[in-house]
Amino acid sequence: MTILIALLVLLGAGVLLAALGATTAVAAGTLAALTLGAAVLPEGITPIVGLYGALTLVVALLAARPLRKAVLTQPLFRWYRKALPGISDTEREAIDAGTVWWDGDLFSGRPDWDKLLNYGKAEISAEEQAFLDGPVKEVCALCEPWKLNRDWSEVPEPVMAVLRRERFFGMIIPKRYGGLELSAVAQTEVVAQLQACGNAVANLITVPNSLGPGELLLKYGTEEQKNYYLPRLASGEEIPCFALTGPTAGSDATSLPDTGVVCRGIWEGEEVLGLRLNFSKRYITLAPIATLVGLAFRMQDPDGLLGDTKDYGITCALLPRNLEGMDIGRRHMPCGDNFFNGPIFGKDVFIPLTQIIGGAEMAGKGWTMLVNCLSVGRCITLPSGASGITQRALAGTSAYAALREQFGLPISKFEGVQAPLARIAGLSRIARAARMQTAVSLDKGEKPSVASAILKYHCTELARIALTDAMDIHGGKAVIRGPKNYLADYFGGIPIAITVEGANIMTRNLMIFGQGATRSHPYVLKEMQLAGQKDSAKTLDAFDKVFFDHVGFTLSNAARSLLMGLTGGRLQGAPNEGPLGEYYGKLNRLSANFALTADVAMLTLQGRLKFMEMLSARLGDLLSNLYLASMVIKDYEDAGCPEEELPSVQWSLDYLIDRYLTAFDEVLANFPVRPIAMGLRLITHPWGVNTRAPSDRLSRRVAKLVATPTATRESLIQGAVLDVTPGNPLGFVNAVFLEAPKYSETKRRVMRAAKHGEIPRGMPLDMVTSAAEAGILSAEEATALRGHLERVMEIVHVDHFASLEEITASRELTAGTGGRDDAPLAEAS
Numbered sequence: 001m002t003i004l005i006a007l008l009v010l011l012g013a014g015v016l017l018a019a020l021g022a023t024t025a026v027a028a029g030t031l032a033a034l035t036l037g038a039a040v041l042p043e044g045i046t047p048i049v050g051l052y053g054a055l056t057l058v059v060a061l062l063a064a065r066p067l068r069k070a071v072l073t074q075p076l077f078r079w080y081r082k083a084l085p086g087i088s089d090t091e092r093e094a095i096d097a098g099t100v101w102w103d104g105d106l107f108s109g110r111p112d113w114d115k116l117l118n119y120g121k122a123e124i125s126a127e128e129q130a131f132l133d134g135p136v137k138e139v140c141a142l143c144e145p146w147k148l149n150r151d152w153s154e155v156p157e158p159v160m161a162v163l164r165r166e167r168f169f170g171m172i173i174p175k176r177y178g179g180l181e182l183s184a185v186a187q188t189e190v191v192a193q194l195q196a197c198g199n200a201v202a203n204l205i206t207v208p209n210s211l212g213p214g215e216l217l218l219k220y221g222t223e224e225q226k227n228y229y230l231p232r233l234a235s236g237e238e239i240p241c242f243a244l245t246g247p248t249a250g251s252d253a254t255s256l257p258d259t260g261v262v263c264r265g266i267w268e269g270e271e272v273l274g275l276r277l278n279f280s281k282r283y284i285t286l287a288p289i290a291t292l293v294g295l296a297f298r299m300q301d302p303d304g305l306l307g308d309t310k311d312y313g314i315t316c317a318l319l320p321r322n323l324e325g326m327d328i329g330r331r332h333m334p335c336g337d338n339f340f341n342g343p344i345f346g347k348d349v350f351i352p353l354t355q356i357i358g359g360a361e362m363a364g365k366g367w368t369m370l371v372n373c374l375s376v377g378r379c380i381t382l383p384s385g386a387s388g389i390t391q392r393a394l395a396g397t398s399a400y401a402a403l404r405e406q407f408g409l410p411i412s413k414f415e416g417v418q419a420p421l422a423r424i425a426g427l428s429r430i431a432r433a434a435r436m437q438t439a440v441s442l443d444k445g446e447k448p449s450v451a452s453a454i455l456k457y458h459c460t461e462l463a464r465i466a467l468t469d470a471m472d473i474h475g476g477k478a479v480i481r482g483p484k485n486y487l488a489d490y491f492g493g494i495p496i497a498i499t500v501e502g503a504n505i506m507t508r509n510l511m512i513f514g515q516g517a518t519r520s521h522p523y524v525l526k527e528m529q530l531a532g533q534k535d536s537a538k539t540l541d542a543f544d545k546v547f548f549d550h551v552g553f554t555l556s557n558a559a560r561s562l563l564m565g566l567t568g569g570r571l572q573g574a575p576n577e578g579p580l581g582e583y584y585g586k587l588n589r590l591s592a593n594f595a596l597t598a599d600v601a602m603l604t605l606q607g608r609l610k611f612m613e614m615l616s617a618r619l620g621d622l623l624s625n626l627y628l629a630s631m632v633i634k635d636y637e638d639a640g641c642p643e644e645e646l647p648s649v650q651w652s653l654d655y656l657i658d659r660y661l662t663a664f665d666e667v668l669a670n671f672p673v674r675p676i677a678m679g680l681r682l683i684t685h686p687w688g689v690n691t692r693a694p695s696d697r698l699s700r701r702v703a704k705l706v707a708t709p710t711a712t713r714e715s716l717i718q719g720a721v722l723d724v725t726p727g728n729p730l731g732f733v734n735a736v737f738l739e740a741p742k743y744s745e746t747k748r749r750v751m752r753a754a755k756h757g758e759i760p761r762g763m764p765l766d767m768v769t770s771a772a773e774a775g776i777l778s779a780e781e782a783t784a785l786r787g788h789l790e791r792v793m794e795i796v797h798v799d800h801f802a803s804l805e806e807i808t809a810s811r812e813l814t815a816g817t818g819g820r821d822d823a824p825l826a827e828a829s
Helices: 002-019 024-040 046-063 065-083 089-096 102-108 113-117 126-142 145-150 157-165 184-197 199-206 213-220 223-235 366-403 415-443 449-474 488-499 504-519 524-531 537-567 581-611 613-638 643-670 674-684 696-706 711-716 729-755 764-773 779-796 804-814
Strands: 240-243 259-267 270-285 292-300 311-320 326-328 341-352 799-801 826-828
Touching: 065 524, 065 537, 102 113, 102 449, 102 504, 102 581, 102 613, 113 613, 126 157, 126 184, 145 199, 157 199, 184 199, 184 366, 184 415, 199 366, 199 488, 213 223, 213 240, 213 292, 213 366, 240 270, 259 341, 270 292, 270 311, 311 341, 311 366, 366 415, 366 449, 366 488, 366 711, 366 729, 366 779, 415 449, 415 613, 415 643, 415 696, 415 711, 449 488, 449 504, 449 613, 504 524, 504 581, 504 613, 524 537, 537 581, 537 674, 581 613, 581 643, 581 674, 613 643, 643 674, 643 696, 643 711, 696 711, 729 764, 729 779, 764 779
Parallel strands: 240 292, 259 292
Antiparallel strands: 259 270, 270 341, 292 311, 326 341, 799 826
C-alpha cells in the first residue's frame, strides 16, 4: 500500500508540475523534497527513496544546461537534422507567407481569451455604411440575375456605369490613386451583399479587389506603375484579370510550363530588352472582357542578357489586351451563374522588362508575391461570397417554410424541416462570424495565412451544406428554374467556389495543418530554422533552449489534457461571467488535446505525416473547428450576448465541437502507431470520446426563432439585400413573410369556421369569400386577407415557359421587323 501511495504521489506531483509549466530546476527541487520526505517517514522503504532519488538526479542533470548540451542536445540535434522532412522552396515560401494570429493561440494549447475578446470589434465607418446603403443597393436593384444568365454575353451598361462611377473596382486601392480604400470589414460586407446580383456581377467586382494586378501593384509595383495603372483600375477604365492556372498547372501552380525568355524586341517603336512570352491559360475570371492581364510565367535568360542567372523562376508581368500574339476573348461557360471566364493564349508575345510587376529587380519573385497576397485575399472573396449565399439561403428558406403549408400547417412546424432549417441558421452564424472577425484581424495589420485557408475551405463547404438543405426544404419550388427561383443558380455554382483559389481537397488535405503545423506552432518553425543553420556553439545553444522548451510545452499539454479530461474541463474558468462559460472550458480542453496530438503526430510520424493526407486533413479539421468556434464566441460577445440569440450560438458551438470530437476520434482510430494512439486516448479522453451533436430540442428552438420575425433571424441575415426589386425575388418572399403575422388572426377565424362547418372547405381564396358572405370577416378584412393569400400563392408558384408552337409564332411575328425575339418568356404556374 505504501508503495502504491508513493507512486500515486509521484504521478500526481509530476502531472501537477507539468500542468503548471514548472522549470526543470523547480521540478528537481520538488522531487528532492519528496525524496527527503519519503526517507524520514516511519514506513519509508528503500526502493521508494531510491526511485525518488534517481528521478531527482535525472531532472537535476537536465537542469544543468552545459551537461545537458554535451550529453543530450548534440546527438539530438544531429538526429533532428536527419529526421526533418525535406521542404521545397515553394513550401518554404508558403510557410513564410503571412502572420500568425489566433491560430497560434490554439496551437499553444492555452488560448488567451482576454486577448481575443479585447482585440477589437467589426466596425464600419459612416462613409463605408453610406456606400453599402447607396451604391451597393443601387447596383443590386439594377441587376436581374435571371436575365444576366440568359443573355450571358455582357453585364448591362447601366450596371457597368454605376460600377465605374462609384469606384467599385477600387475598393482596395488607396484614395490618393482614386480608389475607395475600404476597410477589410467593409469589403467583406460589400462582397456578401453583392451575392444578390449573382456571380456575373459579384465576380466582376471581387477579382479586381482580390489576387490580381491591383493588389500586386499596391504591394510590389514601381511608383511609375502605381501612378499609371492604379487610377485606371480604380475608375474601371482598365478591367484586370490574373492568368495563373493552365492545363497542366492547377493546384500545383508552381509547375508552370509558360515561359518568358529574355530577348530584344520592338516596343512602341524602339528596340528594348524584354521578354518573349509563350503561354496557355484557362479558367481565368474576367479574361473575356479584361483590358489588362496579369500573367504568371517562368522567366528564363538562356543567352545571359541580364547576367549569369539562366532560370529566374516564376515572375509576374502586366500585358495590355491588344498585344500582338495574344489570343483573348473566348469564353468558358461555368455551371450556375454565367460569369466572365475564359482562356488566354500567347504565342511569341513581346513585352519590355518594365512590364514586370515591380520592375526587373522583381524577376523570379512571383511566387513569393502571389502567396503573400493570397494570404489576405483568400480571407475576403470566397468566404464573404459563401457567407452571403448562406445568409440568402436562410432568409429564403425560413420565409418559405413559414408561408408554405401542407396538411393544414406551415412546413416549418414539421421536425423533418426544422432539423435542416436549424442547420442552415447555425451554419450562417458560423460563416458570418468567421469572415467578420477575421476581417478585423486584417484591418489590424495581420496576414493570417492559416486562418485564410480555414475560411476558404470551411465557408464554402458550409455554403454547400446550407444550399443542399435549402433545396430539400423548397422541394419542387427550387428545382424549377426561372426568374422566381432564388436558389438554383447558387446551388449550381457553389462547386466553383469549392474549386477556385486552391481546390478544397488540396486546402483541407495539405494546407491547413501542413502550413499551420509549422507556421502556427510555437516551436516547430524555430527548430526548422535552426536545423538549417551551420554548426556553432550559438546554434547548439539556441536549439537546446527551443527543443527543451518544446519538450516542456508537450508535457504541459499532456498533463493539462489529462486533468481537464478527468474533470471535463470544469476547472478552466471563463474570462468573464456569461452564458458561454462552459464553452470556454471545453475549447481550452480541446485546444490542449489538439496541441498534444499534433506534437505527438509530428514527433512519431516525422516525414511520413507529410504524405498521410487523410490523417493530416483530420488534424486540420481539429484546428479549423477550434478556430471557427472561437470566432462564434467572439462575435456573440462583441454583440453584448443578446439572450434571444443564445440558442443559435449554442447550436453553432455544439455543432463545431461535435465535428471536432468526431475528427479527433478518427485521428486516434487511424493513427498508425497503435500504442501511442491508445496512450493519447487515455490521456485526452479518459472517460471516452463522447460526441454529441446539437440536441433535437435545441434544433426546434432555433428553427422556431428563424421561422418567425425575431431578432435572431434579423441578426443572422443582417446585410442580406432583401429589397423588393424585379431582379430580387427573395425580397418579395421576405416582405410577404414579414407581413404574415398581421393576417394570422383573420386566417385562424376562417380555418375555425371551416372546421366547425360554418363555411365549406375548399381553396383558401374561396374560403375567404365564403367567410365574408357568412359575416365571419368584414369586407375590408376579406380583401386584405385575399391579397395576402394571393401574394403567398405567387411565391408558391413556379415559372413556366412558352411552348414550341408559341416560340415559333413569336419568331414569325418578329421576322423581318428587326425586333428582338425575347421568347421564351416566363410566366407563373
